[in-house]
Amino acid sequence: MSISPKLALLEEYALVARALSAPARLMLLEQLAQGERGVEALAEKTGLTIANCSQHLQQLRRAALVTSRRDGKAVIYRLTDAKTLELMDLLRIVAERNLAQVERILRGLSGGYDAPEPVSRAVLAARLAEGSVTVLDVRPSDEYAAGHIPGARNATLAQLEQILPTLAHDAEIVAYCRGPYCVYAHQAVATLRRHGLNARRLEGGLPEWREDGRPVLIHVG
Amino acid sequence: MSISPKLALLEEYALVARALSAPARLMLLEQLAQGERGVEALAEKTGLTIANCSQHLQQLRRAALVTSRRDGKAVIYRLTDAKTLELMDLLRIVAERNLAQVERILRGLSGGYDAPEPVSRAVLAARLAEGSVTVLDVRPSDEYAAGHIPGARNATLAQLEQILPTLAHDAEIVAYCRGPYCVYAHQAVATLRRHGLNARRLEGGLPEWREDGRPVLIHVG
């Protein structure tokens, strides 16, 4: 009943890939890229039931993409390390690079306008230093409170229309969200540009920004 | 169409991951990494039937990991670009790195379940002679192939859950691995006992067994 060593190895690799092969688990990883979370919080954010969420998390843990620790009654999950994020990013890059389907979906998101190139993190940091840019954090406010780019203003997609008048029409606006898997920033830029504002998207999201070693402001005033 | 654009995007990313989640397809990609090949050549190299091989290749093509062209009657497949290779490499790196990490983590938590006393090598040898025990080698398959206790069955930790139903519930199970500093056997025993099986750990590992002058079987059938 002993299988070949080679096949056993491939089975291990396949286990990791299989852990990444369900949209629900990618959602969980995206959430965990924001920071460590408990099961209940993850279930709420992703819309999964508690039990289902727990089972997905255990599958991710079996592939060692996440680790967990106890905190009182709660079990807190987090990404094992930056390699997990790298793997997710490369998966996304390959998918977007190769799949015309992805392009069509993103185009559908942008509502048919020509999406401009995203702003690199280095460029945004420079523009921030000279104060020539408005930064918009379009994630839910609890995630904003847990950490955001210094100087960024928070507005969910639902709030976006309301704060439109308060946005300068001359300065450039840069929107960001959770990261490459997240579509909030795409949608925000589409909305802003439809209203004639000069908006672009930040390349990557807050996890990538933090990964670069750039400042993150916690506990808003 | 767009029920949920976000889900649709994640579905596309998951499609790429799913394409990498079958050992057969990883074998095909490994072959293609050495150069473009026809279907028949790939089937021969991997031991798959022609039809099965063709279907796997189409799945890889759907994920845009490979592309194909016609050459006379034959269809020649090749990797789409270097990114496919990068993705395979990162998958392998993460899998191997994570397995080592699991080992380190488990070393920290030796407790967690009431571990029974390990079985001495002399006792195991006697029990083996009378056939009243199931021996489980929980090291990687290549190490198993390089030498193991005669009659031992090989199963990595990842495979353990899958072979659970095939393990006898009445006979005692003895698990061993590399030696006193290796945690595979500890973890295996913990898993088996969680499933209600009567499992214990061998004192020491294969090096100690060999050091005792006891038989070691090389070259598995």
Place this chain on the structure above:
DNA sequence: ATATCATTCAAGCGATGCCTTGAATGATAG
């Protein structure tokens, strides 16, 4: 101890995936 809360386990259902078998397609050679 008992109660409570968060998480995990276990069983069942429907859907999907992998593999096999046998027939259909598409391109080339005579």
Place this chain on the structure above:
DNA sequence: CTATCATTCAAGGCATCGCTTGAATGATAT
């Protein structure tokens, strides 16, 4: 046109996956 070859399609069996429901576990507080 017909025959041949490589590949693909189609249908079936069998296993696995993802989700749900309801109960069990583990840690904490009373």
